[in-house]
Amino acid sequence: MHDAPLRVTTPGGAYDVIIAHGALDCLPDHLNRIGLRGALWIISDDQVFPQYAPPLIERLRAAGYDVQGSTVPSGETSKDLAMVARLYDWLIGGGVERRDAVLALGGGVVGDLAGFVAATVLRGIALVHLPTTLLAMVDSAIGGKTGVNHPLGKNLIGAFHQPRLTLADTATLRTLPPRELRAGWAEVIKHAVIRDADLFVRLETIAGAEPDSLQGDALAAIIRQAARVKIDIVNADERETGERMLLNYGHTLGHAIEAASGYGDLLHGEAVAIGMHLEAQIACRMGMVEPDFVERQERLLHAWGLPTALPPALDIDDLLERTLRDKKVRAGKVRWALPLGIGSATVRDDAPETLVRAVLEEAYARSP
Numbered sequence: 001m002h003d004a005p006l007r008v009t010t011p012g013g014a015y016d017v018i019i020a021h022g023a024l025d026c027l028p029d030h031l032n033r034i035g036l037r038g039a040l041w042i043i044s045d046d047q048v049f050p051q052y053a054p055p056l057i058e059r060l061r062a063a064g065y066d067v068q069g070s071t072v073p074s075g076e077t078s079k080d081l082a083m084v085a086r087l088y089d090w091l092i093g094g095g096v097e098r099r100d101a102v103l104a105l106g107g108g109v110v111g112d113l114a115g116f117v118a119a120t121v122l123r124g125i126a127l128v129h130l131p132t133t134l135l136a137m138v139d140s141a142i143g144g145k146t147g148v149n150h151p152l153g154k155n156l157i158g159a160f161h162q163p164r165l166t167l168a169d170t171a172t173l174r175t176l177p178p179r180e181l182r183a184g185w186a187e188v189i190k191h192a193v194i195r196d197a198d199l200f201v202r203l204e205t206i207a208g209a210e211p212d213s214l215q216g217d218a219l220a221a222i223i224r225q226a227a228r229v230k231i232d233i234v235n236a237d238e239r240e241t242g243e244r245m246l247l248n249y250g251h252t253l254g255h256a257i258e259a260a261s262g263y264g265d266l267l268h269g270e271a272v273a274i275g276m277h278l279e280a281q282i283a284c285r286m287g288m289v290e291p292d293f294v295e296r297q298e299r300l301l302h303a304w305g306l307p308t309a310l311p312p313a314l315d316i317d318d319l320l321e322r323t324l325r326d327k328k329v330r331a332g333k334v335r336w337a338l339p340l341g342i343g344s345a346t347v348r349d350d351a352p353e354t355l356v357r358a359v360l361e362e363a364y365a366r367s368p
């Protein structure tokens with residue numbers, strides 16, 4: 001028996017977020033229930049499509065749907081305008097209509113790309129997210145941000161377009177490469193730190209047992225709890241004017257580290273884990289948390305297989321310069337999402353640069 005669905009309710013749209021083991025089996029019923037009866041256009045990547053699309057297409061066709069599929073190469077490089085144009089050709093050439101829906105089957109790359117295509121083709125058609133990575137299940141498939149990269153920066157072109165449904169089948173995580181799965185746990189831990197102390201303690205308890213043995217309904221339940229944090233925040237602040245900024249915890253330095261190390265060496269979630277550890281130390285130096293908070297969070301990150309040490313040979317001036325180029329900078333001040341304790345966070349724009357520099361210098365002094 002699956003739990004009651006979570007619900008996003010924003011001015012831009014209201015929809016269920018269904019997270020359950022085996023949820024894809026019930027997709028035709030859910031589409032029917034929400035009134036989607038037009039043709040379905042599945043967009044996926046070349047890793048995910050062969051594993052999950054064929055049985056899904058068969059099930060949807062058996063339920064009477066007209067279904068087509070298209071794949072893009074797996075990886076971040078597919079998130080660009082050239083791929084958007086290719087998908088427009090496929091949709092418009094194939095006779096897409098306003099009542100049709102795009103189904104985004106894959107991780108955050110597919111979700112952002114297919115979401116942007118759905119937001120813009122024919123001035124917007126229905127979108128259904130079918131996330132297959134942990135990051136997409138707890139984060140990118142919820143909240144309506146869609147978009148692609150520009151040569152000058154990540155996610156610089158996009159639109160808000162809420163899906164009509166997000167349906168995550170946690171059974172798909174069985175085939176996700178272990179390193180990708182671990183990177184997803186970084187976002188789960190971030191959600192626990194900023195908003196859900198009970199989730200934090202559950203993650204500590206599971207880590208003490210054996211995280212890799214987490215499966216089936218137990219896995220789905222913990223992912224649901226993490227997704228609820230994102231849903232609550234999005235419900236309060238769809239357009240990121242206030243509370244949604246808390247989701248950036250670990251991301252200001254995380255993005256700087258990711259970019260400075262040239263994308264590729266570190267996965268996004270790994271950079272976020274390092275960013276959370278450094279930003280916790282910023283909060284500690286500002287008197288917002290005690291040193292034992294920093295240690296407890298570091299223990300949890302390690303327990304879930306995540307790094308906390310700065311990669312060697314990054315330039316501190318370069319990292320600081322990159323934090324100033326962050327999208328969340330306003331009037332020249334970096335707005336940091338910082339913890340107040342386990343389960344609580346706030347946004348501060350008064351972290352002195354000398355203090356941030358001292359945290360980075362100390363991190364290097366401690367590294368082997």
Ligand SMILES: NC(=O)c1ccc[n+]([C@@H]2O[C@H](COP(=O)([O-])OP(=O)(O)OC[C@H]3O[C@@H](n4cnc5c(N)ncnc54)[C@H](O)[C@@H]3O)[C@@H](O)[C@H]2O)c1
Pocket residue numbers: 045046047048074075076079106107108109110112132133134135136139140141142143144145146155172173174175176177180268
């Ligand atoms: N829209 C948002 O709010 C938001 C939030 C966070 C991140 N993002 C975006 O999400 C993207 C990262 O997403 P991601 O981490 O899911 O990466 P991803 O989509 O690249 O997926 C990671 C890898 O796993 C493979 N994969 C996916 N599901 C699989 C499965 N079940 N089995 C086997 N392999 C599988 C993919 O082919 C890919 O190689 C970034 O582009 C980021 O900007 C968006």
